[in-house]
Amino acid sequence: MAALERPLLLTQGDPAGIGPELTLQAWLQRDKIGLPPFAVLANPAHLEQVASALGWTVPVASVGVPQIASIFPHALPVIPLKASVSAQAGRPDPTGAASVIESIETAVHLVRNGEASALVTNPIAKHVLYEAGFRHPGHTEFLAALASEDGNSYHPVMMLWSEELAVVPVTVHIPLASVPAALTTELILLTGRIVARELKDRFGIANPRLAFAGLNPHAGENGAMGSEDQVVIAPAVTALQAEGIAAFGPLPADTMFHTRARKAYDAALAMYHDQALIPIKTIAFDEGVNVTLGLPFVRTSPDHGTAFDIAGKGIARPDSLMAAIKLAARLGAKSP
Numbered sequence: 001m002a003a004l005e006r007p008l009l010l011t012q013g014d015p016a017g018i019g020p021e022l023t024l025q026a027w028l029q030r031d032k033i034g035l036p037p038f039a040v041l042a043n044p045a046h047l048e049q050v051a052s053a054l055g056w057t058v059p060v061a062s063v064g065v066p067q068i069a070s071i072f073p074h075a076l077p078v079i080p081l082k083a084s085v086s087a088q089a090g091r092p093d094p095t096g097a098a099s100v101i102e103s104i105e106t107a108v109h110l111v112r113n114g115e116a117s118a119l120v121t122n123p124i125a126k127h128v129l130y131e132a133g134f135r136h137p138g139h140t141e142f143l144a145a146l147a148s149e150d151g152n153s154y155h156p157v158m159m160l161w162s163e164e165l166a167v168v169p170v171t172v173h174i175p176l177a178s179v180p181a182a183l184t185t186e187l188i189l190l191t192g193r194i195v196a197r198e199l200k201d202r203f204g205i206a207n208p209r210l211a212f213a214g215l216n217p218h219a220g221e222n223g224a225m226g227s228e229d230q231v232v233i234a235p236a237v238t239a240l241q242a243e244g245i246a247a248f249g250p251l252p253a254d255t256m257f258h259t260r261a262r263k264a265y266d267a268a269l270a271m272y273h274d275q276a277l278i279p280i281k282t283i284a285f286d287e288g289v290n291v292t293l294g295l296p297f298v299r300t301s302p303d304h305g306t307a308f309d310i311a312g313k314g315i316a317r318p319d320s321l322m323a324a325i326k327l328a329a330r331l332g333a334k335s336p
């Protein structure tokens with residue numbers, strides 16, 4: 001089946017978070033914003049309970065992949081999970097972990113065997129999964145592990161994307177104190193290559209411009225405020241330039257995200273999680289999309305988390321999930 005004809009798959013995410021109500025909202029707004037057919041791998045009865053508690057009319061239909069496109073105009077297609085789901089909104093519970101993981105694993109399997117075009121993950125609460133024994137830092141690394149079951153090795157790269165700004169944290173879910181040791185020229189080089197390749201191949205940017213942030217104040221102030229900028233980051237930028245990639249930096253991170261500065265690059269590569277995510281969540285919290293580069297399939301996700309503080313209240317904004325669905329459709333259309 002051609003990529004455009006294949007549906008998208010949404011994962012359940014944490015059933016006690018805002019994922020279920022955002023999925024219902026996305027289906028309700030499907031015509032208004034022109035969303036392509038999708039199904040969610042979840043528990044149909046749980047979704048019906050969430051809709052009913054919010055007073056939303058959302059017919060839910062249990063389906064297999066072949067029925068998704070025909071059901072989608074009339075009901076939210078749900079591929080039922082085997083694991084039970086008995087979550088209460090806003091009350092995280094590690095006993096739901098089996099359903100969270102089953103949803104991701106099954107969706108990846110269906111995308112990898114060509115039945116679906118791309119994967120859109122609803123947010124998971126990492127600490128809740130850790131309590132249940134989950135050993136991966138987050139989706140990003142878990143998806144790479146699932147992908148590597150084909151015998152290849154994949155280095156997953158997290159990119160947070162919006163029309164205004166795209167950012168990549170070179171190191172991701174590690175303590176801040178571990179960042180300097182984890183940052184190596186090889187890691188920065190590898191990340192830069194993957195970002196350049198995928199901005200070109202998947203996003204259609206002919207010659208992507210990559211701006212690298214420094215690690216230290218003022219990008220180290222010529223070494224007076226830290227050595228990593230000159231010793232670790234600059235050699236990676238030089239090596240990327242030698243490969244023909246339009247890389248530049250390291251730049252002082254405090255002045256590279258304002259409006260004029262952003263016009264100089266297609267993606268900013270930051271050295272640690274918050275250096276990358278604070279600017280995009282400040283500029284585009286509702287529209288930002290988390291997309292994993294470096295995988296043999298397309299995966300997007302909203303930029304926010306489970307938001308237990310507002311789950312079940314019907315006030316969570318579905319914009320980021322809907323942007324993730326749209327971007328997955330755009331990128332998935334280019335997949336073989």
Ligand SMILES: NC(=O)C1=CN([C@@H]2O[C@H](COP(=O)(O)OP(=O)(O)OC[C@H]3O[C@@H](n4cnc5c(N)ncnc54)[C@H](O)[C@@H]3O)[C@@H](O)[C@H]2O)C=CC1
Pocket residue numbers: 018122123124125126127128139290301302303304305306307308309310315316317318319320
């Ligand atoms: N892709 C994923 O699976 C992600 C998962 N997380 C997980 O989410 C959990 C909670 O993380 P937090 O740091 O609290 O971030 P969060 O994004 O869940 O919430 C931060 C603040 O933003 C608000 N918010 C989030 N999404 C919203 C929406 N759609 N509409 C309106 N308001 C919204 C929340 O109410 C809260 O006040 C953590 O366990 C974290 O691991 C966080 C980011 C991404």
Ligand SMILES: NCC(=O)COP(=O)(O)O
Pocket residue numbers: 137138139140141277290301
């Ligand atoms: N802060 C971004 C985030 O936590 C997303 O992680 P992942 O689950 O997509 O790996």
